Amino acid sequence: MKILQVFSLISTLLATSEVPDLNIPNQIHLHSQDLHISNQIHSLRPLSGSCSHDIPGLSCSSWRLAVETNNIIGWTTVPEECENYVGNYMLGQHYRNDSKVVADVALAHAKSMNLTGDGKDIWVFDVDETTLSNVPYYASNGFGTTPYNSTLFNEWVKEGKAPALPESLKLYKNLLSLGIKVVFLTGRREHTRNSTATNLKEAGYHTWEKLILKNSTYYSEVEYKSNERKQLEENGYRIIGNMGDQWSDLLGTNAGIRTFKLPDPMYYVS
Amino acid sequence: MKILQVFSLISTLLATSEVPDLNIPNQIHLHSQDLHISNQIHSLRPLSGSCSHDIPGLSCSSWRLAVETNNIIGWTTVPEECENYVGNYMLGQHYRNDSKVVADVALAHAKSMNLTGDGKDIWVFDVDETTLSNVPYYASNGFGTTPYNSTLFNEWVKEGKAPALPESLKLYKNLLSLGIKVVFLTGRREHTRNSTATNLKEAGYHTWEKLILKNSTYYSEVEYKSNERKQLEENGYRIIGNMGDQWSDLLGTNAGIRTFKLPDPMYYVS
Numbered sequence: 001m002k003i004l005q006v007f008s009l010i011s012t013l014l015a016t017s018e019v020p021d022l023n024i025p026n027q028i029h030l031h032s033q034d035l036h037i038s039n040q041i042h043s044l045r046p047l048s049g050s051c052s053h054d055i056p057g058l059s060c061s062s063w064r065l066a067v068e069t070n071n072i073i074g075w076t077t078v079p080e081e082c083e084n085y086v087g088n089y090m091l092g093q094h095y096r097n098d099s100k101v102v103a104d105v106a107l108a109h110a111k112s113m114n115l116t117g118d119g120k121d122i123w124v125f126d127v128d129e130t131t132l133s134n135v136p137y138y139a140s141n142g143f144g145t146t147p148y149n150s151t152l153f154n155e156w157v158k159e160g161k162a163p164a165l166p167e168s169l170k171l172y173k174n175l176l177s178l179g180i181k182v183v184f185l186t187g188r189r190e191h192t193r194n195s196t197a198t199n200l201k202e203a204g205y206h207t208w209e210k211l212i213l214k215n216s217t218y219y220s221e222v223e224y225k226s227n228e229r230k231q232l233e234e235n236g237y238r239i240i241g242n243m244g245d246q247w248s249d250l251l252g253t254n255a256g257i258r259t260f261k262l263p264d265p266m267y268y269v270s
Numbered sequence: 271m272k273i274l275q276v277f278s279l280i281s282t283l284l285a286t287s288e289v290p291d292l293n294i295p296n297q298i299h300l301h302s303q304d305l306h307i308s309n310q311i312h313s314l315r316p317l318s319g320s321c322s323h324d325i326p327g328l329s330c331s332s333w334r335l336a337v338e339t340n341n342i343i344g345w346t347t348v349p350e351e352c353e354n355y356v357g358n359y360m361l362g363q364h365y366r367n368d369s370k371v372v373a374d375v376a377l378a379h380a381k382s383m384n385l386t387g388d389g390k391d392i393w394v395f396d397v398d399e400t401t402l403s404n405v406p407y408y409a410s411n412g413f414g415t416t417p418y419n420s421t422l423f424n425e426w427v428k429e430g431k432a433p434a435l436p437e438s439l440k441l442y443k444n445l446l447s448l449g450i451k452v453v454f455l456t457g458r459r460e461h462t463r464n465s466t467a468t469n470l471k472e473a474g475y476h477t478w479e480k481l482i483l484k485n486s487t488y489y490s491e492v493e494y495k496s497n498e499r500k501q502l503e504e505n506g507y508r509i510i511g512n513m514g515d516q517w518s519d520l521l522g523t524n525a526g527i528r529t530f531k532l533p534d535p536m537y538y539v540s
Binding site for chain 2: 065066071100105106
């Protein structure tokens with residue numbers, strides 16, 4: 001991970017952003033420890049654009065909502081004019097707050113369930129932007145404004161240095177303590193199994209029932225994940241909850257008793 | 271419609287809101303003509319809370335995103351501490367921008383379709399908070415913070431004075447010009463047919479293929495709407511698009527080629 005590049009880009013972001021001083025209390029700071037980025041970056045504040053009304057033309061806030069609600073689909077890159085907006089969103093408190101609410105609702109759901117204790121209650125987690133965060137990678141790659149580069153991204157994956165999304169890690173620990181087993185179901189390919197497993201463990205996900213990676217070419221992520229969930233249910237597992245950052249993690253068949261959509265305005269997986 | 275009550279409440283909102291002067295350009299004003307509320311209210315600005323980070327404890331912005339993404343379900347009232355937030359959201363530019371993006375995406379989808387011209391291409395619209403706006407009603411009823419009151423709401427419906435949601439009306443006109451017929455599918459009951467039909471016409475929706483109202487007790491809105499859409503398809507109609515403000519408008523069977531979720535942080539219909 002080229003940390004210097006991140007610093008450079010964030011400096012550029014800060015320098016070029018048209019930020020009127022909103023006189024907002026300094027509650028917004030980078031959770032540097034959580035995301036393994038130096039805590040020298042502590043002055044990052046939301047652009048006025050993060051409130052949606054100061055960007056002429058496209059409202060990046062409305063674009064983001066339309067993405068999160070699955071209204072805008074099949075997109076390949078974040079609109080260029082929203083790079084600062086998305087960067088500020090991802091690095092600031094907003095993304096974390098949004099993730100926390102989802103994790104809290106998910107835990108409340110899990111606690112409300114009548115669990116059997118037979119070891120067949122499972123929780124399905126996606127990996128990227130769900131349990132692990134690729135924010136350090138995307139911070140040095142335009143926050144999704146440049147097309148997906150599989151070579152670069154695979155290099156990053158091989159490093160195995162993605163931090164945990166803290167809210168998901170907390171949920172994971174709570175689920176385990178409730179007696180729910182965890183299945184990771186990811187679009188990452190089989191050849192990344194070692195680095196993914198190592199990364200998960202180092203990030204704090206020490207145990208799991210299964211780590212399912214993609215080993216053949218499916219028509220779509222929905223088909224792949226539906227098929228894998230079907231097999232889980234055929235093997236007697238009950239999917240108490242299913243959590244992902246993409247709608248393709250949650251749509252299709254055998255979706256689970258409830259699904260939970262984490263925010264991700266950086267990329268779209270169909 | 272008791273306009274004075276609305277004024278009174280909005281004055282209260284403005285008086286009680288803890289609004290630091292954000293020095294935001296005065297781009298936020300009530301679209302008074304669109305919503306049939308006097309244009310004397312022009313100084314309404316977003317609370318700092320509308321950016322999510324100035325509300326201690328609950329983040330109303332994160333709560334709203336979780337509602338819009340169907341993570342928070344089965345809720346009966348807006349959290350009390352979010353009344354000002356939701357009020358400002360609904361009356362300001364934010365709600366309108368969010369709606370506009372959805373309508374724009376929906377129109378682009380409709381234009382991309384190979385339409386047959388045989389009169390069987392239809393668009394399914396929900397009514398409340400989709401084609402008609404009940405913002406005047408909710409503005410005098412706590413913006414969803416008080417429990418649903420069917421007596422009061424039915425009185426409002428009988429008045430037939432709900433304005434059009436402007437973005438949906440524009441979409442409606444564009445769809446008609448593409449040769450797509452419109453079906454209104456609403457949870458409103460059969461006994462409101464006259465006032466609903468009159469209201470739709472007066473708001474600018476002059477023609478439709480069908481206006482379907484609820485005439486029996488279904489287990490849920492999803493079941494009711496799925497069943498009605500199934501009947502439409504069995505009658506040879508093709509549902510080019512399906513638009514609503516509730517996930518129960520869009521989930522279930524026979525959902526249409528694509529679904530579009532309009533924002534609505536004021537209430538939840540299961």
